[in-house]
Amino acid sequence: MTDQTERAARFRALHERPEPFLLPNPWDAGTARLLAGLGFEALATTSLGVANTLGRHRAARQDILDNCRAISEATPLPVNADLENGYADDPAEAAKMIADACASGAVGASVEDATGDRRTPIYDFGLAVERVRAAVEVARGLPVPPVLTARAENLLYGVAGLDDTIRQLQAFEAAGADVLYAPGLRTLDQMRAVVSSVGRPVNVVMGFADPSITLEQLGEIGVRRVSIGGALSRLALRSFLDGARQMREGRFGFVTEMISLPELHQAFGP
Template sequence: MDTDRRTRAAAFADLHRSGCFLLPNAWDAGSARILAAAGFPAIATTSAGIAFSLGRPDHDFFAEHGEDGRVDRTTMMRRIAEITDAVRIPVSADLEEGYGPTPQDVAATIAQAIALGAAGGNIEDFTGERDTPLFDERLAVDRVRAARAAVVASAEPFVLVGRTDALLVDEGLPAAIRRGNAYLAAGADCVFVPGAADPATIATLVRELDGPLNVVMGLTGSTLSMAQLAELGVRRVTVGGSLARTLYRHLRDAATELTRGTFTYAESQLPQSILNEVFHPLDE
Protein backbone atom coordinates (compact mmCIF):
# COMPACT_ATOMS: atom_id res chain seq x y z
CA MET A 1 0.00 0.00 0.00
CA ASP A 2 1.49 3.39 -0.98
CA THR A 3 1.87 6.28 1.45
CA ASP A 4 -1.26 8.14 0.30
CA ARG A 5 -3.42 5.05 0.59
CA ARG A 6 -1.93 4.25 3.98
CA THR A 7 -2.82 7.73 5.17
CA ARG A 8 -6.37 7.39 3.88
CA ALA A 9 -6.72 3.96 5.48
CA ALA A 10 -5.61 5.36 8.82
CA ALA A 11 -8.14 8.18 8.48
CA PHE A 12 -10.82 5.59 7.71
CA ALA A 13 -10.00 3.74 10.92
CA ASP A 14 -10.34 7.00 12.82
CA LEU A 15 -13.92 7.40 11.56
CA HIS A 16 -14.85 4.33 13.62
CA ARG A 17 -13.66 5.74 16.93
CA SER A 18 -16.53 8.14 17.59
CA GLY A 19 -19.67 9.60 16.05
CA CYS A 20 -21.74 8.16 13.21
CA PHE A 21 -20.90 8.31 9.51
CA LEU A 22 -22.48 7.21 6.24
CA LEU A 23 -20.55 4.86 3.96
CA PRO A 24 -22.40 4.62 0.61
CA ASN A 25 -21.79 1.63 -1.63
CA ALA A 26 -20.37 1.77 -5.17
CA TRP A 27 -20.29 -0.99 -7.74
CA ASP A 28 -17.93 0.34 -10.42
CA ALA A 29 -15.48 3.16 -11.05
CA GLY A 30 -18.18 5.52 -12.29
CA SER A 31 -20.47 5.10 -9.30
CA ALA A 32 -17.44 5.45 -7.01
CA ARG A 33 -16.49 8.74 -8.66
CA ILE A 34 -20.06 10.07 -8.31
CA LEU A 35 -20.11 9.24 -4.59
CA ALA A 36 -16.66 10.68 -4.01
CA ALA A 37 -17.67 13.90 -5.80
CA ALA A 38 -20.67 14.19 -3.46
CA GLY A 39 -18.21 14.68 -0.61
CA PHE A 40 -18.40 11.43 1.37
CA PRO A 41 -15.24 10.81 3.40
CA ALA A 42 -15.16 7.14 2.39
CA ILE A 43 -17.14 4.62 0.36
CA ALA A 44 -17.71 0.87 0.37
CA THR A 45 -18.24 -1.59 -2.44
CA THR A 46 -21.42 -3.62 -2.82
CA SER A 47 -21.12 -7.24 -3.90
CA ALA A 48 -24.76 -7.12 -5.01
CA GLY A 49 -24.24 -4.09 -7.23
CA ILE A 50 -21.06 -5.57 -8.69
CA ALA A 51 -22.83 -8.83 -9.44
CA PHE A 52 -25.73 -7.02 -11.12
CA SER A 53 -23.36 -4.90 -13.22
CA LEU A 54 -21.84 -8.15 -14.50
CA GLY A 55 -25.24 -9.63 -15.29
CA ARG A 56 -24.96 -12.08 -12.40
CA PRO A 57 -27.17 -12.77 -9.36
CA ASP A 58 -26.12 -11.60 -5.92
CA HIS A 59 -24.61 -14.09 -3.48
CA ASP A 60 -27.64 -16.04 -2.29
CA PHE A 61 -28.51 -19.63 -1.55
CA PHE A 62 -26.53 -21.60 -4.12
CA ALA A 63 -29.46 -23.88 -4.91
CA GLU A 64 -31.34 -20.88 -6.29
CA HIS A 65 -28.76 -19.96 -8.94
CA GLY A 66 -25.99 -22.55 -8.69
CA GLU A 67 -22.40 -22.27 -7.50
CA ASP A 68 -21.38 -20.85 -10.89
CA GLY A 69 -23.92 -18.06 -10.63
CA ARG A 70 -21.97 -16.08 -8.06
CA VAL A 71 -19.07 -13.76 -8.77
CA ASP A 72 -15.75 -15.48 -8.09
CA ARG A 73 -12.94 -13.96 -6.06
CA THR A 74 -10.74 -13.10 -9.05
CA THR A 75 -13.53 -11.16 -10.73
CA MET A 76 -14.54 -9.41 -7.53
CA MET A 77 -10.96 -8.41 -6.76
CA ARG A 78 -10.57 -6.98 -10.24
CA ARG A 79 -13.58 -4.75 -9.69
CA ILE A 80 -12.41 -3.74 -6.20
CA ALA A 81 -9.08 -2.68 -7.73
CA GLU A 82 -10.91 -0.58 -10.35
CA ILE A 83 -12.83 1.18 -7.59
CA THR A 84 -9.84 1.82 -5.31
CA ASP A 85 -7.91 3.18 -8.29
CA ALA A 86 -10.79 5.47 -9.30
CA VAL A 87 -11.00 7.58 -6.13
CA ARG A 88 -8.78 9.34 -3.62
CA ILE A 89 -10.84 8.43 -0.56
CA PRO A 90 -10.80 5.22 1.51
CA VAL A 91 -12.67 2.20 0.13
CA SER A 92 -14.03 -0.64 2.27
CA ALA A 93 -14.52 -3.87 0.35
CA ASP A 94 -17.54 -6.16 0.55
CA LEU A 95 -15.72 -9.50 0.64
CA GLU A 96 -18.81 -11.68 1.21
CA GLU A 97 -17.84 -14.84 3.08
CA GLY A 98 -14.19 -14.61 2.05
CA TYR A 99 -14.58 -16.76 -1.08
CA GLY A 100 -14.11 -20.07 0.63
CA PRO A 101 -15.10 -21.85 3.82
CA THR A 102 -11.73 -22.19 5.52
CA PRO A 103 -9.81 -19.67 7.61
CA GLN A 104 -7.02 -19.94 5.04
CA ASP A 105 -9.44 -18.86 2.28
CA VAL A 106 -10.48 -15.84 4.33
CA ALA A 107 -6.87 -14.86 5.11
CA ALA A 108 -5.96 -15.01 1.42
CA THR A 109 -8.94 -12.82 0.51
CA ILE A 110 -8.07 -10.22 3.15
CA ALA A 111 -4.44 -10.15 2.01
CA GLN A 112 -5.51 -9.58 -1.60
CA ALA A 113 -7.90 -6.79 -0.65
CA ILE A 114 -5.19 -4.98 1.32
CA ALA A 115 -2.73 -5.35 -1.56
CA LEU A 116 -5.30 -3.73 -3.86
CA GLY A 117 -5.60 -0.71 -1.59
CA ALA A 118 -8.75 -1.46 0.39
CA ALA A 119 -8.91 0.39 3.71
CA GLY A 120 -11.30 -2.13 5.23
CA GLY A 121 -13.49 -5.08 4.48
CA ASN A 122 -16.20 -7.31 5.87
CA ILE A 123 -16.32 -11.07 6.27
CA GLU A 124 -19.74 -12.63 6.73
CA ASP A 125 -20.89 -15.91 8.25
CA PHE A 126 -23.44 -16.76 5.54
CA THR A 127 -22.64 -20.09 3.87
CA GLY A 128 -24.98 -20.06 0.89
CA GLU A 129 -26.37 -23.44 1.95
CA ARG A 130 -30.06 -23.48 2.83
CA ASP A 131 -29.76 -26.36 5.32
CA THR A 132 -26.93 -24.68 7.23
CA PRO A 133 -27.08 -20.97 6.30
CA LEU A 134 -24.48 -19.87 8.87
CA PHE A 135 -21.03 -21.24 9.44
CA ASP A 136 -20.63 -23.18 12.66
CA GLU A 137 -19.93 -20.53 15.26
CA ARG A 138 -16.52 -21.88 16.23
CA LEU A 139 -15.46 -22.00 12.57
CA ALA A 140 -16.89 -18.52 11.99
CA VAL A 141 -14.77 -17.19 14.85
CA ASP A 142 -11.66 -18.94 13.49
CA ARG A 143 -12.32 -17.30 10.12
CA VAL A 144 -12.41 -13.84 11.70
CA ARG A 145 -9.28 -14.66 13.69
CA ALA A 146 -7.52 -15.65 10.45
CA ALA A 147 -8.65 -12.40 8.85
CA ARG A 148 -7.15 -10.43 11.74
CA ALA A 149 -3.90 -12.37 11.43
CA ALA A 150 -3.74 -11.41 7.75
CA VAL A 151 -4.25 -7.76 8.67
CA VAL A 152 -1.48 -7.92 11.28
CA ALA A 153 0.86 -9.63 8.81
CA SER A 154 0.28 -6.85 6.28
CA ALA A 155 1.28 -4.14 8.79
CA GLU A 156 -1.26 -1.88 7.08
CA PRO A 157 -4.22 -0.01 8.63
CA PHE A 158 -7.37 -1.95 7.81
CA VAL A 159 -10.82 -1.93 9.42
CA LEU A 160 -12.00 -5.54 9.72
CA VAL A 161 -15.76 -5.94 9.96
CA GLY A 162 -17.37 -9.13 11.20
CA ARG A 163 -20.77 -9.54 9.59
CA THR A 164 -23.39 -11.89 10.96
CA ASP A 165 -26.48 -12.78 8.94
CA ALA A 166 -28.23 -14.25 11.98
CA LEU A 167 -31.23 -11.92 11.62
CA LEU A 168 -31.54 -12.54 7.88
CA VAL A 169 -31.79 -16.31 8.35
CA ASP A 170 -34.10 -16.09 11.38
CA GLU A 171 -31.57 -17.21 13.97
CA GLY A 172 -32.72 -14.34 16.17
CA LEU A 173 -31.28 -11.36 17.97
CA PRO A 174 -29.53 -13.30 20.79
CA ALA A 175 -27.57 -15.25 18.17
CA ALA A 176 -26.63 -12.03 16.38
CA ILE A 177 -25.36 -10.52 19.64
CA ARG A 178 -23.46 -13.66 20.65
CA ARG A 179 -21.81 -14.02 17.24
CA GLY A 180 -21.07 -10.31 16.98
CA ASN A 181 -19.27 -10.25 20.30
CA ALA A 182 -17.38 -13.41 19.43
CA TYR A 183 -16.18 -11.79 16.18
CA LEU A 184 -15.07 -8.69 18.08
CA ALA A 185 -13.16 -10.85 20.54
CA ALA A 186 -11.52 -12.63 17.59
CA GLY A 187 -10.23 -9.38 16.12
CA ALA A 188 -13.03 -7.63 14.27
CA ASP A 189 -13.06 -3.83 14.63
CA CYS A 190 -16.76 -3.45 13.92
CA VAL A 191 -19.87 -5.65 13.70
CA PHE A 192 -22.32 -5.54 10.80
CA VAL A 193 -25.80 -6.95 11.44
CA PRO A 194 -27.97 -6.70 8.31
CA GLY A 195 -31.67 -6.96 9.09
CA ALA A 196 -31.50 -4.61 12.07
CA ALA A 197 -33.68 -1.72 10.93
CA ASP A 198 -36.07 -0.81 13.75
CA PRO A 199 -35.11 1.38 16.74
CA ALA A 200 -35.64 -1.30 19.39
CA THR A 201 -33.43 -3.88 17.66
CA ILE A 202 -30.72 -1.35 16.88
CA ALA A 203 -30.72 0.03 20.43
CA THR A 204 -30.37 -3.49 21.83
CA LEU A 205 -27.43 -4.24 19.54
CA VAL A 206 -25.68 -0.99 20.46
CA ARG A 207 -26.15 -1.77 24.15
CA GLU A 208 -25.12 -5.44 24.01
CA LEU A 209 -22.27 -5.41 21.52
CA ASP A 210 -18.75 -4.75 22.77
CA GLY A 211 -17.77 -2.65 19.76
CA PRO A 212 -19.01 -0.36 16.98
CA LEU A 213 -22.16 -1.31 15.07
CA ASN A 214 -22.75 -1.02 11.31
CA VAL A 215 -26.34 -1.11 10.08
CA VAL A 216 -27.58 -1.08 6.51
CA MET A 217 -30.35 1.26 5.42
CA GLY A 218 -32.16 1.44 2.12
CA LEU A 219 -33.19 -2.20 1.91
CA THR A 220 -36.84 -1.34 2.50
CA GLY A 221 -36.85 2.46 2.59
CA SER A 222 -36.53 2.76 6.37
CA THR A 223 -37.81 6.01 7.81
CA LEU A 224 -34.91 6.24 10.26
CA SER A 225 -32.63 9.20 9.54
CA MET A 226 -28.88 9.52 10.09
CA ALA A 227 -29.59 11.79 13.04
CA GLN A 228 -31.83 9.15 14.62
CA LEU A 229 -29.29 6.40 13.98
CA ALA A 230 -26.58 8.51 15.57
CA GLU A 231 -28.79 9.10 18.59
CA LEU A 232 -29.30 5.34 18.89
CA GLY A 233 -25.52 4.91 19.03
CA VAL A 234 -24.84 3.45 15.57
CA ARG A 235 -21.27 4.07 14.48
CA ARG A 236 -21.53 3.60 10.73
CA VAL A 237 -24.29 3.23 8.15
CA THR A 238 -24.12 1.56 4.74
CA VAL A 239 -26.76 1.27 2.02
CA GLY A 240 -25.81 -2.06 0.44
CA GLY A 241 -27.00 -2.56 -3.11
CA SER A 242 -29.88 -0.11 -2.81
CA LEU A 243 -28.26 2.59 -4.97
CA ALA A 244 -27.53 0.04 -7.69
CA ARG A 245 -31.04 -1.36 -7.50
CA THR A 246 -32.46 2.16 -7.78
CA LEU A 247 -30.39 2.81 -10.89
CA TYR A 248 -31.53 -0.46 -12.45
CA ARG A 249 -35.13 0.42 -11.64
CA HIS A 250 -34.77 3.62 -13.65
CA LEU A 251 -33.06 1.71 -16.47
CA ARG A 252 -35.85 -0.86 -16.61
CA ASP A 253 -38.49 1.88 -16.59
CA ALA A 254 -36.71 3.65 -19.46
CA ALA A 255 -36.41 0.38 -21.39
CA THR A 256 -40.13 -0.25 -20.89
CA GLU A 257 -40.91 3.22 -22.23
CA LEU A 258 -38.70 2.63 -25.27
CA THR A 259 -40.75 -0.44 -26.15
CA ARG A 260 -43.75 1.91 -26.34
CA GLY A 261 -41.91 4.24 -28.70
CA THR A 262 -41.53 7.33 -26.52
CA PHE A 263 -38.49 9.03 -24.99
CA THR A 264 -39.63 11.10 -22.01
CA TYR A 265 -37.19 9.22 -19.75
CA ALA A 266 -34.43 11.40 -21.22
CA GLU A 267 -35.88 14.53 -19.62
CA SER A 268 -34.30 13.58 -16.26
CA GLN A 269 -30.90 12.48 -17.54
CA LEU A 270 -27.71 14.09 -16.26
CA PRO A 271 -26.12 16.41 -18.83
CA GLN A 272 -22.99 15.01 -20.39
CA SER A 273 -21.08 18.11 -19.29
CA ILE A 274 -21.72 17.27 -15.63
CA LEU A 275 -20.60 13.67 -16.06
CA ASN A 276 -17.52 14.75 -17.98
CA GLU A 277 -16.64 17.09 -15.15
CA VAL A 278 -17.05 14.38 -12.51
CA PHE A 279 -15.15 11.82 -14.54
CA HIS A 280 -12.17 13.98 -15.50
CA PRO A 281 -8.79 12.34 -14.80
CA LEU A 282 -7.81 12.44 -11.14
CA ASP A 283 -5.01 14.77 -10.17
CA GLU A 284 -1.94 12.83 -9.26
Protein backbone atom coordinates (compact mmCIF):
# COMPACT_ATOMS: atom_id res chain seq x y z
CA MET A 1 0.00 0.00 0.00
CA THR A 2 1.45 3.38 -1.02
CA ASP A 3 1.59 6.30 1.39
CA GLN A 4 -1.05 8.17 -0.63
CA THR A 5 -3.31 5.11 -0.72
CA GLU A 6 -3.08 4.83 3.05
CA ARG A 7 -3.85 8.52 3.51
CA ALA A 8 -6.82 8.25 1.17
CA ALA A 9 -8.18 5.28 3.11
CA ARG A 10 -7.85 7.18 6.38
CA PHE A 11 -9.58 10.22 4.89
CA ARG A 12 -12.52 8.17 3.62
CA ALA A 13 -12.84 6.43 6.98
CA LEU A 14 -13.14 9.78 8.75
CA HIS A 15 -16.27 10.52 6.71
CA GLU A 16 -17.81 7.16 7.61
CA ARG A 17 -17.69 7.32 11.38
CA PRO A 18 -20.75 8.53 13.30
CA GLU A 19 -19.22 11.65 14.85
CA PRO A 20 -17.99 14.66 12.82
CA PHE A 21 -14.31 15.35 12.36
CA LEU A 22 -12.56 18.71 12.29
CA LEU A 23 -10.81 19.76 9.11
CA PRO A 24 -8.72 22.90 9.76
CA ASN A 25 -7.21 24.97 6.96
CA PRO A 26 -3.48 25.77 7.13
CA TRP A 27 -1.94 27.99 4.46
CA ASP A 28 1.70 26.84 4.48
CA ALA A 29 3.94 24.07 5.74
CA GLY A 30 4.50 25.74 9.11
CA THR A 31 0.83 26.13 9.96
CA ALA A 32 0.20 22.58 8.72
CA ARG A 33 2.77 21.23 11.17
CA LEU A 34 1.35 23.32 14.01
CA LEU A 35 -2.11 21.88 13.37
CA ALA A 36 -0.77 18.33 13.11
CA GLY A 37 0.95 18.85 16.46
CA LEU A 38 -2.39 19.75 18.02
CA GLY A 39 -3.79 16.35 17.07
CA PHE A 40 -6.01 17.13 14.08
CA GLU A 41 -6.68 14.09 11.89
CA ALA A 42 -6.69 15.73 8.45
CA LEU A 43 -6.04 19.10 6.82
CA ALA A 44 -7.54 21.17 4.02
CA THR A 45 -5.91 23.85 1.95
CA THR A 46 -7.51 27.27 1.65
CA SER A 47 -7.30 29.23 -1.58
CA LEU A 48 -8.00 32.43 0.36
CA GLY A 49 -5.10 31.67 2.69
CA VAL A 50 -2.82 31.17 -0.31
CA ALA A 51 -3.99 34.46 -1.84
CA ASN A 52 -3.42 36.23 1.49
CA THR A 53 0.12 34.87 1.67
CA LEU A 54 0.83 36.16 -1.83
CA GLY A 55 -0.84 39.52 -1.24
CA ARG A 56 -3.48 39.00 -3.92
CA HIS A 57 -7.25 38.80 -4.13
CA ARG A 58 -6.99 35.40 -5.80
CA ALA A 59 -4.22 32.84 -6.14
CA ALA A 60 -3.30 31.43 -9.55
CA ARG A 61 -3.80 27.81 -10.53
CA GLN A 62 -0.16 26.86 -10.06
CA ASP A 63 -0.02 28.69 -6.73
CA ILE A 64 -2.83 26.45 -5.48
CA LEU A 65 -1.10 23.28 -6.66
CA ASP A 66 2.29 24.32 -5.22
CA ASN A 67 0.62 25.04 -1.89
CA CYS A 68 -1.12 21.68 -2.00
CA ARG A 69 2.22 19.93 -2.44
CA ALA A 70 3.87 21.93 0.35
CA ILE A 71 1.10 21.11 2.82
CA SER A 72 0.89 17.45 1.75
CA GLU A 73 4.64 17.06 2.28
CA ALA A 74 4.67 18.86 5.63
CA THR A 75 2.85 16.16 7.64
CA PRO A 76 1.60 12.57 7.29
CA LEU A 77 -2.02 13.76 7.49
CA PRO A 78 -4.54 13.42 4.63
CA VAL A 79 -5.01 16.69 2.74
CA ASN A 80 -8.11 17.97 0.97
CA ALA A 81 -7.38 20.50 -1.79
CA ASP A 82 -9.51 23.61 -2.26
CA LEU A 83 -9.50 23.94 -6.06
CA GLU A 84 -12.04 26.76 -6.39
CA ASN A 85 -13.78 26.25 -9.76
CA GLY A 86 -10.89 24.31 -11.25
CA TYR A 87 -9.73 27.50 -12.99
CA ALA A 88 -11.86 26.70 -16.01
CA ASP A 89 -15.51 26.89 -17.06
CA ASP A 90 -15.40 23.83 -19.31
CA PRO A 91 -16.16 20.67 -17.31
CA ALA A 92 -13.33 18.58 -18.76
CA GLU A 93 -10.76 21.35 -18.35
CA ALA A 94 -11.80 22.07 -14.77
CA ALA A 95 -11.67 18.37 -13.89
CA LYS A 96 -8.02 18.16 -14.95
CA MET A 97 -7.09 20.11 -11.86
CA ILE A 98 -8.26 17.22 -9.70
CA ALA A 99 -5.66 14.96 -11.25
CA ASP A 100 -3.02 17.67 -10.79
CA ALA A 101 -3.96 18.13 -7.13
CA CYS A 102 -3.68 14.40 -6.50
CA ALA A 103 -0.31 14.39 -8.22
CA SER A 104 0.62 17.08 -5.70
CA GLY A 105 -0.27 14.80 -2.79
CA ALA A 106 -3.94 15.52 -2.09
CA VAL A 107 -6.35 12.70 -1.26
CA GLY A 108 -9.43 14.92 -1.37
CA ALA A 109 -10.55 17.69 -3.71
CA SER A 110 -13.27 20.33 -3.53
CA VAL A 111 -14.77 21.93 -6.63
CA GLU A 112 -17.33 24.72 -6.61
CA ASP A 113 -20.01 26.15 -8.85
CA ALA A 114 -18.86 29.78 -8.52
CA THR A 115 -17.74 31.27 -11.83
CA GLY A 116 -15.41 33.99 -10.57
CA ASP A 117 -17.43 36.49 -12.63
CA ARG A 118 -19.28 39.06 -10.51
CA ARG A 119 -21.89 39.59 -13.23
CA THR A 120 -22.92 35.92 -13.24
CA PRO A 121 -21.39 34.47 -10.06
CA ILE A 122 -22.93 30.98 -10.24
CA TYR A 123 -22.89 28.52 -13.14
CA ASP A 124 -26.22 27.58 -14.67
CA PHE A 125 -27.69 24.49 -13.03
CA GLY A 126 -27.06 22.15 -15.98
CA LEU A 127 -23.44 23.24 -16.44
CA ALA A 128 -22.76 23.02 -12.70
CA VAL A 129 -23.98 19.43 -12.63
CA GLU A 130 -22.03 18.56 -15.76
CA ARG A 131 -18.88 19.94 -14.12
CA VAL A 132 -19.38 17.70 -11.08
CA ARG A 133 -20.03 14.71 -13.32
CA ALA A 134 -16.76 15.36 -15.19
CA ALA A 135 -14.91 15.76 -11.88
CA VAL A 136 -16.29 12.45 -10.64
CA GLU A 137 -15.19 10.69 -13.81
CA VAL A 138 -11.64 12.00 -13.48
CA ALA A 139 -11.47 11.28 -9.74
CA ARG A 140 -12.63 7.67 -10.11
CA GLY A 141 -10.16 7.06 -12.90
CA LEU A 142 -7.09 8.02 -10.85
CA PRO A 143 -4.77 5.40 -9.30
CA VAL A 144 -5.74 6.70 -5.85
CA PRO A 145 -9.29 8.09 -6.20
CA PRO A 146 -9.71 11.18 -4.01
CA VAL A 147 -12.73 12.02 -1.89
CA LEU A 148 -14.57 14.47 -4.14
CA THR A 149 -16.47 17.34 -2.54
CA ALA A 150 -18.99 19.33 -4.58
CA ARG A 151 -19.78 22.84 -3.38
CA ALA A 152 -22.93 24.90 -3.95
CA GLU A 153 -21.91 28.54 -3.52
CA ASN A 154 -25.17 30.38 -4.17
CA LEU A 155 -25.76 31.48 -0.58
CA LEU A 156 -22.42 33.30 -0.51
CA TYR A 157 -23.40 35.34 -3.55
CA GLY A 158 -27.04 35.97 -2.71
CA VAL A 159 -28.24 33.92 -5.67
CA ALA A 160 -31.59 32.28 -4.80
CA GLY A 161 -32.04 30.67 -1.39
CA LEU A 162 -31.76 27.49 0.63
CA ASP A 163 -34.20 25.53 -1.54
CA ASP A 164 -31.97 26.18 -4.53
CA THR A 165 -28.92 25.13 -2.52
CA ILE A 166 -30.56 21.83 -1.61
CA ARG A 167 -31.64 21.22 -5.22
CA GLN A 168 -28.07 21.82 -6.33
CA LEU A 169 -26.57 19.52 -3.72
CA GLN A 170 -29.05 16.75 -4.50
CA ALA A 171 -28.04 16.97 -8.16
CA PHE A 172 -24.37 16.87 -7.21
CA GLU A 173 -25.04 13.76 -5.13
CA ALA A 174 -26.80 12.11 -8.08
CA ALA A 175 -23.78 13.01 -10.24
CA GLY A 176 -21.54 11.02 -7.89
CA ALA A 177 -19.96 13.50 -5.45
CA ASP A 178 -18.67 11.89 -2.25
CA VAL A 179 -19.20 14.91 0.03
CA LEU A 180 -21.60 17.86 -0.22
CA TYR A 181 -20.80 21.38 0.92
CA ALA A 182 -22.73 24.66 0.94
CA PRO A 183 -20.69 27.54 2.36
CA GLY A 184 -22.92 30.25 3.73
CA LEU A 185 -25.13 28.09 5.96
CA ARG A 186 -25.49 30.19 9.09
CA THR A 187 -27.96 28.52 11.42
CA LEU A 188 -28.38 25.05 12.85
CA ASP A 189 -31.81 24.83 11.21
CA GLN A 190 -30.32 25.53 7.77
CA MET A 191 -27.64 22.92 8.35
CA ARG A 192 -30.22 20.38 9.52
CA ALA A 193 -32.31 21.01 6.40
CA VAL A 194 -29.32 20.32 4.15
CA VAL A 195 -28.16 17.21 6.00
CA SER A 196 -31.65 15.70 6.03
CA SER A 197 -32.13 16.31 2.30
CA VAL A 198 -29.12 14.33 1.06
CA GLY A 199 -27.59 10.92 1.59
CA ARG A 200 -23.89 11.78 1.43
CA PRO A 201 -21.66 13.29 4.14
CA VAL A 202 -22.05 17.03 4.54
CA ASN A 203 -19.22 19.49 5.22
CA VAL A 204 -20.12 22.61 7.20
CA VAL A 205 -17.76 25.59 7.24
CA MET A 206 -17.95 27.57 10.47
CA GLY A 207 -16.29 30.69 9.05
CA PHE A 208 -19.72 31.96 7.96
CA ALA A 209 -21.89 30.36 10.64
CA ASP A 210 -23.23 31.30 14.05
CA PRO A 211 -20.13 30.83 16.23
CA SER A 212 -22.23 29.71 19.20
CA ILE A 213 -22.97 26.43 17.39
CA THR A 214 -20.95 23.61 18.98
CA LEU A 215 -19.35 20.53 17.50
CA GLU A 216 -21.68 18.42 19.62
CA GLN A 217 -24.72 20.12 18.06
CA LEU A 218 -23.33 19.60 14.58
CA GLY A 219 -22.88 15.93 15.33
CA GLU A 220 -26.43 15.62 16.61
CA ILE A 221 -27.89 16.84 13.30
CA GLY A 222 -25.65 14.53 11.26
CA VAL A 223 -22.86 16.80 10.00
CA ARG A 224 -19.82 14.68 9.20
CA ARG A 225 -17.06 17.23 8.49
CA VAL A 226 -16.38 20.69 9.93
CA SER A 227 -13.95 23.11 8.30
CA ILE A 228 -13.09 26.77 8.86
CA GLY A 229 -12.04 28.01 5.40
CA GLY A 230 -9.72 31.01 5.43
CA ALA A 231 -10.71 32.02 8.99
CA LEU A 232 -7.44 31.00 10.64
CA SER A 233 -5.48 32.93 8.02
CA ARG A 234 -7.64 36.00 8.61
CA LEU A 235 -7.26 35.59 12.37
CA ALA A 236 -3.46 35.48 12.01
CA LEU A 237 -3.46 38.57 9.80
CA ARG A 238 -5.65 40.41 12.31
CA SER A 239 -3.13 39.64 15.05
CA PHE A 240 -0.27 40.73 12.76
CA LEU A 241 -1.97 44.06 12.00
CA ASP A 242 -2.81 44.67 15.64
CA GLY A 243 0.86 44.25 16.55
CA ALA A 244 2.07 46.32 13.62
CA ARG A 245 -0.30 49.16 14.51
CA GLN A 246 0.98 49.15 18.08
CA MET A 247 4.53 49.32 16.76
CA ARG A 248 3.61 52.17 14.41
CA GLU A 249 2.33 54.06 17.45
CA GLY A 250 5.57 53.41 19.34
CA ARG A 251 4.14 50.75 21.67
CA PHE A 252 5.40 47.19 22.02
CA GLY A 253 3.05 45.44 24.42
CA PHE A 254 2.25 42.86 21.76
CA VAL A 255 5.58 41.11 22.38
CA THR A 256 4.12 39.66 25.59
CA GLU A 257 1.61 37.69 23.49
CA MET A 258 4.10 35.95 21.18
CA ILE A 259 4.35 32.19 20.98
CA SER A 260 7.52 31.06 22.71
CA LEU A 261 10.53 29.83 20.75
CA PRO A 262 10.61 26.51 22.67
CA GLU A 263 6.98 25.90 21.68
CA LEU A 264 7.81 26.57 18.03
CA HIS A 265 10.91 24.40 18.17
CA GLN A 266 8.91 21.57 19.68
CA ALA A 267 6.26 21.87 16.98
CA PHE A 268 8.69 22.08 14.07
CA GLY A 269 11.27 19.59 15.30
CA PRO A 270 15.01 19.68 14.56
